[in-house]
Amino acid sequence: MSFTNHRKMQLYGALLLLPAALLLTTFAYLPTVTTVINSLFLPGFRGAPTEFVGLENYQVLFDDPTFWQVARNNLLYALGTIPTSIALALGMALFVNGKLPGRGFVRMAYFTPTILPMIAAANIWMFFYAPQIGLFNSLLGALGIPGVNWLGDPSVALSSVIVMSVWKEAGFFMIFYLAALQSIPPELKEASDLEDTSRWSFFWRVTFPLLMPTTLFVLINSLINSVRVVDHLFILTKGGPNNATNLLLYYVYENAFSFFDRTTAATITVVILVVLAVVATLKFTILDRRTHYQ
């Protein structure tokens, strides 16, 4: 291949990359860079120029007890939603992958929460959680148990939000597990049946290891979702009571659009980005080594 030909091929490749690169730059990389820059400056008041303050914004943020409360909430939220929704998704997938009557209907039923927009789902759960007329308290009342203020009690509110999120997410992850389960050849089960392998043993020795790529994928996705999806907070709690259910992204939104403090919002955003990047890298490097890809 001659030199000019080589150049042509490079140009060709670059042109093919251009549309994606353009979109990513406009909507992902430029905002990221401006956010990082914003987090290093203080805005000038009354026409004064912005002032470079280095890491001072971070210092202020880390001294803010509300930030730590919100971060702690988000950690609890992640710990509450991720393992539960993954375990539930796997359980549901195993269940609907077997032979059972009305399998298609059950699969659809499990998947329904995923199709609903988060806002709509949260509205439905508002009716479940409502203190007086809500479904849960009506049921408890029928049994003679005093109702709980599901979203109003600071000690319960975060758990209520977690339950709703698990309900919403598990069906989505189930689809990935179901697809992965169906790609496992049935002969593997037959071969192990011939050796009298118990179901339990087959699951841990064959099914689960073969599902590892899916588990890894779902794990990363649920982690991202736990800081990315906050739509339900707008409907259910607005981060209250007293920040008991406030999550990082919602806190960013509050800072930016309720308090008009874009600097703090930018600073928190950068912190989120760094934490997510570190966790995702750790997961991929540690779990990838133990994962079998087909």
Added chain:
Amino acid sequence: MSQSRIRLERVTKRWDATTAVDGISFDVTPGQFVILLGPSGCGKSTTLRMIAGLEEASDGQIHIGERDVTRLPPGDRGLSMVFQSYALFPHLSVADNIVFGLRSRKVPKDEQRQRLAKVAGLVDLTDYLHRKPAQLSGGQRQRVALARSIISEHPICLMDEPLSNLDARLRSDMRREIKALQSRLNMTVIYVTHDQVEAMSMGDRVILMQHGKIVQDGTPDELYNRPASAFAASFIGSPAMNLLPLEAGKEGAVIVGEPHTPVAPLEAVGGQLGIRPEDIALSTTSTTGVPAMVVSDEYLGADTIAHVTVGNHNVRVRMSGKHALAGQPCRLYWARENAHLFAADGLRRDDLTPTPLPRSPHSIPRPPVVGSFQH
């Protein structure tokens, strides 16, 4: 060794309206290498899976040794199986794949190691034990599957088309290896295949199936020399036996379109005359025998297949050596004992003997009989 005797009694498998296996019975004695042969969809794999316990029989009984195992789960039947797809666990190493069943049955670690070492040597996998199945060739994967069934030390091994994913050359090597392992370990093997070459070369006994029923159950010799039906005749042998419909002529039954040479008594009319391509002698100089015309010839190296027309029919003739005969008129001759008669329903007729053809003085020599099963 009576533990490995297998007996099927009127075993049937139905799925809704379709009957995959229709009341078949046979008895396998210990140490036998039995082939279930037939075209796809004939029920041979289903039969095997019912013996294994992977499908439940709709009707009939299956006995292994003294026990009725018809309703027992696969793990309690004391048999192992080699799958067409090998069914290797992709995330486990070769060693872990082989000892998978031993772990399930909680065999002590020390014994596992000993048995693994022994079996790995037997199938020549000692250097590959740490590899994953994806890093092996097709033949090696096949060996892992074999090793996994050998290590279980069950007296019975079922094989479901184990060689069909291999290329032709490897297949003939593995045929010999499997056969050698079987006789060395004195296993009872039931082997499913649609390949008549595998059936003839490996089996002590071949059970030919069609439409869920047994067509013929006998030694490879019997299947070749005395096919029980026109189907059996056309399924065994390559190229297949020529089957020529018979009609009434002046002095007996004649091949349709060739009214001058009687080939069978009149009672055979409506049925078919079967002659193997290797049993026909073709001569361009002879004046006796069935007149024919060579349409084309196919040179295969050791021999030539001539396609000739007799009456309205195409007949294949196998000749040793190379011959260029296309376009020439010729005469065909076959010995009476090599002609088979089949009734209108396809079944063999032994009550009639074919009419002998006048012997031709010059004919091209027949190929040796041993060559007939080689690819």
